[in-house]
Amino acid sequence: MTIDRLIDxxxxxxxxxxxxxxxxxxxxxxxxxxxxxxxxxxxxxxDLTTDRYNAAAPDAWVRSITAERGDxxxxxxxxxxxxxxxxxxGGSEIQSINKGSYTFLPMAVRRHLTTVDGRPVSIDMYFVxxxxxVDEYAAVGAAIADGVDLVVVSLNPVWVLNDLxxxxxxxxxxxxVRTNVTRPAAWPLVASLVxxxxxxxxxxxxxxxxxxxxxxxxxxxxxxxxxxxxxxDPAPAAPGAGTARPSELDRIREMTIPVEFWSTYAxxxxxxxxxxxxxxxxxxxxxxxxxxxxxxxxxxxxxxxTKSGIPTLVYTAAVSDAVLDDPxxxxxxxTIERRLADHASAFDSTRVRYEPQTIARRAPGMKFNDxxxxxxxxxxxxxxTSDVCKLLTATGHRPECEAP
Amino acid sequence: MxxxxxxxxxxxxxxxxxxxxxxxxxxxxxxxxQVPFVYRGL
Numbered sequence: 532m533t534i535d536r537l538i539d540x541x542x543x544x545x546x547x548x549x550x551x552x553x554x555x556x557x558x559x560x561x562x563x564x565x566x567x568x569x570x571x572x573x574x575x576x577x578d579l580t581t582d583r584y585n586a587a588a589p590d591a592w593v594r595s596i597t598a599e600r601g602d603x604x605x606x607x608x609x610x611x612x613x614x615x616x617x618x619x620x621g622g623s624e625i626q627s628i629n630k631g632s633y634t635f636l637p638m639a640v641r642r643h644l645t646t647v648d649g650r651p652v653s654i655d656m657y658f659v660x661x662x663x664x665v666d667e668y669a670a671v672g673a674a675i676a677d678g679v680d681l682v683v684v685s686l687n688p689v690w691v692l693n694d695l696x697x698x699x700x701x702x703x704x705x706x707x708v709r710t711n712v713t714r715p716a717a718w719p720l721v722a723s724l725v726x727x728x729x730x731x732x733x734x735x736x737x738x739x740x741x742x743x744x745x746x747x748x749x750x751x752x753x754x755x756x757x758x759x760x761x762x763x764d765p766a767p768a769a770p771g772a773g774t775a776r777p778s779e780l781d782r783i784r785e786m787t788i789p790v791e792f793w794s795t796y797a798x799x800x801x802x803x804x805x806x807x808x809x810x811x812x813x814x815x816x817x818x819x820x821x822x823x824x825x826x827x828x829x830x831x832x833x834x835x836x837t838k839s840g841i842p843t844l845v846y847t848a849a850v851s852d853a854v855l856d857d858p859x860x861x862x863x864x865x866t867i868e869r870r871l872a873d874h875a876s877a878f879d880s881t882r883v884r885y886e887p888q889t890i891a892r893r894a895p896g897m898k899f900n901d902x903x904x905x906x907x908x909x910x911x912x913x914x915x916t917s918d919v920c921k922l923l924t925a926t927g928h929r930p931e932c933e934a935p
Numbered sequence: 936m937x938x939x940x941x942x943x944x945x946x947x948x949x950x951x952x953x954x955x956x957x958x959x960x961x962x963x964x965x966x967x968x969q970v971p972f973v974y975r976g977l
Contacts, residue, residue, distance in 0.1 A: 752965065
């Protein structure tokens with residue numbers, strides 16, 4: 532065997548004969564090496580101001596704290612010192628995008644709610660583009676671990692019960708492992724998504740900074756290695772340069788999550804069907820799914836927030852009038868709302884408010900870019916501020932809420 | 936075991952252990968979702 536030949540060669544040439552004790556000593560030197568490297572390699576802090584969402588919508592008191600897709604650090608919460616910290620968890624439905632304006636619902640709420648218990652309100656947005664329910668569960672765990680004062684969770688009715696996409700960001704796997712060690716009821720759920728490798732990486736990242744920052748270091752390493760390569764990636768074409776449609780392969784390359792591929796190549800509804808029909812199919816898929824996976828995740832979210840004792844508002848995000856007014860889609864939406872309502876017992880606590888009905892029913896007059904993406908928040912910020920203030924008052928806090 | 940032999944044994948083992956630690960750093964950085972040269976190599 533190769534190892535025997537190596538040992539023979541080591542004995543002949545170096546006069547070195549290993550023993551079982553050698554293994555222990557090599558292991559110890561390995562650990563010494565890791566500790567030494569960890570002490571020398573500088574810590575890589577994420578600069579939240581350079582985050583593209585924070586750059587597009589800068590706000591002194593509200594910011595996205597989510598790392599880039601692929602970065603296993605997941606979330607990097609800001610300080611809790613001297614502030615009333617709110618964790619606002621949601622996907623693209625908490626944005627408001629209109630011509631020349633880009634903002635987030637939590638920023639609009641922060642304008643009406645500046646102080647709680649004499650402390651300025653600071654909002655960490657666990658904002659994840661394409662957030663799925665397992666991603667929300669990871670964010671809930673991270674927010675609780677951060678010791679925030681209030682948690683707000685947005686459930687997107689388009690995805691909350693969709694069994695084709697339960698998880699969008701697998702770089703939160705380490706967060707899932709870390710935050711569920713003490714929650715045995717969640718172990719089957721976690722074990723069905725993460726592998727032993729995720730657990731080991733998570734453990735190593737907790738102890739060693741250079742492992743935790745591996746995404747950032749990996750990028751630098753990639754730049755160096757690319758310089759060595761004789762192959763050159765073609766420079767991306769400047770926007771507007773050339774009128775050629777991107778090739779099919781280029782379009783696939785731009786896809787970031789599997790659901791984008793499958794919705795194109797194995798769609799549940801004909802992609803050339805009218806928009807209303809495709810939207811109806813999306814809701815129908817969730818309404819008729821017999822999978823209980825998302826139901827379990829929802830219960831785990833309820834279990835986590837009720838046991839944390841942190842005041843929590845869980846609401847169902849707004850959908851457009853086109854959804855509410857179209858009888859075909861509205862029926863599917865009502866089914867989803869009923870299924871969400873069936874989980875109320877998981878959120879049963881005096882410190883938790885659970886709203887299974889879409890908040891659009893209480894905030895008429897919003898404008899949308901599609902079924903769920905907001906163009907104009909309309910009265911939504913006032914409704915949300917009112918809900919948050921009522922919850923805070925009911926849980927013994929003193930919010931200074933500006934009347935709408 | 937003579938002192939010289941023992942020193943050599945320890946030096947070799949330290950070299951192996953520390954080299955493995957350095958290798959572990961490279962693997963950790965390369966195994967981030969960027970997977971720099973592993974991906975390129977494939």
